[in-house]
Amino acid sequence: MTISETVEIESKFEVGPDTPVPAASAFAPLVADDPVVHELSATYYDTADLSLTRHKVTLRRRTGGDDAGWHLKLPSEAGRVELRLPLDHGDDVPDEFVAAVAGLVRRRPLAPVARVDNRRHVVLLRDGEGTAVVEFCDDHVTTESLVAAGATAGAAGDWREWEVELVDPSQPRARDHLAAVATACTSAGARTSSSSSKLARAIGPLPDPPDRGVSAVRDALREDLHRVLDHDPAARRVTMVGVHQMRVAVRGLRSTISSFAEELEAETGHTDIDLAAVLEELKVLAAVLGKVRDIQVVDHRLGELAAGYPEDVVSTLTRQRLRVELGAEERRAGARVTAALGSERYLDLLDRLHLLVELAGTGPEVAGSSDGSVPGPTSKKRRREAEDMILRGVDRQFAKFTKARTRTERDLESLELTLAQREELTHVVRKRAKALRRNVGALRESDGLTVAPLRTACQRLHTVLGDVQDSVTARRWIRRIARRAESAGESTFGFGVLYEHERGFSERALDGFENDAATVTAAYRELSESRRAARRRKKKSTKK
Template identity: 75%
Template sequence: MFTDGWYNRSMTINETVEVESKFEVDDDIPAPSADAFAPLVVDGPDEYELSAVYYDTDDLSLTRHKVTLRRRTGGDDEGWHLKLPAHAGRVELQAPLGDEVPDEFLSAVAGLVRRRPLAPVARIDNLRRVHTLRDDHGAAVIEFCDDHVSTEAFVNGGSAATWREWEAEIVDPALPDAHAHLAAVAAACTDAGATTSSSSSKLARAIGPLPDAGDEGVSPVRDALARDLGTLLDHDPAARRTTMVGVHQMRVAVRGLRSTISTYAAELEADAADTDLDLPGLLAELKVLAAVLGRLRDIQVVDERLGDLAAGYPEDVVSPQIRQRLRVELDAEARRAGERVTSALLSDRYLDLVDRLHELARVAGGTTAKGGKKKRREAGELMLSGVDRQFKKFTKVRTRTERDLAELDLTLAEREELTHVVRKRAKALRRNVNALPGTDGLTVAPLRDACQRLHTVLGDVQDSVTTRRWLRRIARRAEIAGESTFGFGVLFERERGFSERALDGFESDAAAVTAAYRELSESRRAARKRRKKDEKAKKGKKKGGRK
């Protein structure tokens, strides 16, 4: 849900989760019969004439990031609609009909729009016949819509089209067996002669393929920046709503951007020489954003872990009072951290940062683009040299950590602190590996997988560390209030045991990273030999031709 300050309390904004299946169907095919939808009972049809104008930026930023903004008249839900991607289906926000885009909707997509104007990109008219499918208790389960669509696009040169499609949408995803009923209705649609829609939405079909956003493949560094910036913006709307997935994925993207900019700072400084971009300042701003997101992310992870842990104990071990205190304390902390995230993403400071990231992605690899094939090959080698540098850092930390673990009598907290540094180095190495272009037959996947496995194991350890820190903090407050803290101790020891066991396999997982790097190195040597052999063969053909 929105945090405080997101929307005007005097305006009614409805929020629903949209889970649907869409089908393409010829005009002469009859809709499935009522018997085909059994055991659901068919009501209707109700008929509506709908007309919607869709809005976007000139580069179709909303559409690129799977966001839909429209003003629709007709039907029982006319008004402004904003559809946002979600973990399951899409979140749809609805506001009353008016002439201007609601400020609340502009705030929700501010990171994608970036202070640029929104303009109509398409008009879609729809003659809709709706059947409500109910269960044996009379509850509405599925809405089946038979749509006759006509569209006019105002972008990509402009075009018009007409078609017919069926939609089956769950009324309430929380209802028991709702998804099973949707699957059954979908099967009835295909049995009647429909085919699964090839477009994700009516708008996507109306405007056609999107123009290329940039010159992919010109520079691996540019591709890496564009990929992480795209991920950041994909999850921007969800992070503004402080969803767990949105906050996590935006934080991952921010870290990826920091890693790429730091690793290739010298090359990017040269590319940005003719701009006002300040790379150290950019890195500092990304660090601040990562910290704001990280605070909320940590609380969300702790909340989830403790909820799962407490659920495994009877109430005479972890009492209802302890469960309630955990819930109240963590909810309050999450609310405060969420407000900080929302405030940060609504600020001009954040929008300035996104503008600068777009500018950096635009100029990155400029010298590579001008240099032709040889420069592009050198850029690929540059990415590999970045992997080499990160592996050296990983190896140095790993060697020191394994030596200290073997020679010193360390507490669990000291062992966790040492391995956390290894995790950070493995994470940086993984990001550089992920940025490698998939060319020249290099064996990249084993190193990527090994880094991910080590990062996951040590990440779980760090989550356990954070959870125990919060348990101590909340237990102290409970003790001051005169409450029993026995259950906190049980949960603490359970987390402590988890961390002990997870660290037992650290050395083998770290060794797998080293082995996978050697495999990549072998494939690089083989690729260089093949390239030299090919170049020698080409020179031989040229000499033969001159004779």
């Protein structure tokens, strides 16, 4: 069954029950159609722990209006992507939508969590050429929460709100029109909505995990896993941002597990969790995501680079071959991502990761006092223990970074290396800097710790060497595609130009490597000195 897809860009406003709708003249120069009334009724589905809602995903079955059907709304960089299927499944969630959110749902059932009825008054706003631009909705809403537990279980509510949505976000000046209509709404007495959706208002605020703050490692793992799942739906659709962000999150999670392997081994020794196997699975997943990500980056990079040259240097035929070859490879790599994320192997990995989060922080050092109680997450002792644990992870990653940096700089100085060999050596340093940056990112500027310079230095080195690695990948593809063009009897002059451009870029980027690496080391020493100063202040305070 074909899924229809639209991008939803809208603004919501809270209004009182008697607030007058803006006059048609308030929307000028847009022209208002006569209002149309729809009776809408929607049932929202989620897991028992509201996993979809926690990841800003909405799944509903709606009747009434001109878009009755199953709707799945997913977050995206451009707005909300809305997928639709017709009402051909009764009350059963369509398999296509279950598959689209399988990483969030895993093998758990989806059940109704809220019912929202809405008497909607719709006014279509058109530009001077008669094209529909913005839809203004005056919604009179009645809701019932169906969550199994919590303060909103079985609760009902009613309110009124205005919603303005772009009909087609790709139209010229679409966002300007939306902003103008939003201004008309606030001028009429509306307030920007404090809730992101009708569902969020129906079920109320989601509680934080009750064990937050008990273990720094658990908090870090939970946050990393949450990031992975945030980008799971977009990665399944093989969007460039979704794949990239999920790959970053997977690597971050792997880095966190590696940094705190010593603590986690002690806490998982009595279970079936094999940390080494989990790390290997995450490595495989990152590699699958990396294949399509690399192709997407190269496609975009070479497309922009080729466009900067005249056609008598990089010909139309050369550009076309680049697009065709890279497009076909991206489709193949994307199919592998879809298959991987749709596999039982991936769901098994997620199950183990969720269990790992539950087990983290259950070791004797955080098991509580002799009477079995656990200190509150706001206690100074608990915060200090959490900070010390993160700092130990920073120390471990910096030791690995220093080892890689020392070996690389020694080889760069003593050996006559090709550019490819230099790039390979510095790539190892980049990975160490990235792992260090992730650990530093968990630290706060608290108790006099100087964290920002190290975070900035790691980011700088990672970015520079990341650009070098993108250039390496681009040159590899240029060579591969040029050979195919040569076999087809085509001119390869343009490919040579692009290759040399990328080669020069990498040479220039590597010139500043040693200075950037030294800045990381200097920033770590600054952090270490601030730690020592904090200890001295603490000792003086204790003596007093």
